[in-house]
Amino acid sequence: MEVAKTIESVRGLVKAARSEGKKIGLVPTMGALHIGHISLIETAVKKCDFVVVSIFVNPTQFGPGEDFEKYPRPLEADLEICEKAGVDVVFAPTPEQMYPSENITWVNVEKLTETLCGRSRPGHFRGVTTVCAKLFNIVAPDVAFFGQKDAQQAIVIKRMVADLNMPLEIVVCPTVREPNGLAVSSRNKYLTKEQKQDAAYIYKSLQKCQEMIKAGTKDAGAIISEMKKVLNQVPSIEIEYVSIVDARNLQSIDRIAGKILAAVAVRIGPARLIDNIIVDTREQ
């Protein structure tokens, strides 16, 4: 496995692989790798001949007062995980490599970024789409892999790729969970053992939603109120939002129909945690 710290070196390695006719896969991450990331990498290794994992804590997607400085950066452990998983190249640039001067060119996906996490994290998705556009230009992958865990991010990236005719495929991989249902996340490191147990109620609230839809409930407001009841059983949970939206355009819906996304964002102690499920009522 190679570790590329510069744009020039990763480009050189990918160019050589492409000249051998290899299919290039990219897994963009911010590091602090866990089993969620590993499942993306394993999918990439299966589907592609040459896999690049980028590890970059992207400053432009963090707002003021967010956890950019304290975000974990265990590079040595990450490299070991990548090596074991069969990664060909880890691209781990410095912020100066990625942003050599003040960034004044942005990629902004409208509408889809104005709901859910976009409301409380202004500028976040603009940072995500801009850094992904840069990574796609640098690595030029045939396929890039994202997690369902960040459902809005995956939908926004897919739309950017479609709207800007970027020549790659986006594959979205299922959310990997702890045995108690908690979606695995680098930010779970901020939680105590008790807070991790409390955080299991996030998925419980999503299961409640699924059960109610299965039982035939059509009133989204009634489902949201039951989901909030589940979350409110835990005093340490501070709800940011509980939403049910149309999975195609992320607009709120009153009546359950078609493919819906139920999404939750909460704060527990120092961590902001998100999770979601997609329910396709046409499959029920």
Ligand code: AMP
């Ligand atoms: P991050 O390092 O948090 O930016 O995540 C990098 C990629 O891994 C994103 O596409 C995430 O959606 C994905 N990811 C993070 N956690 C999980 C998880 N528990 N299951 C599946 N994918 C995940």
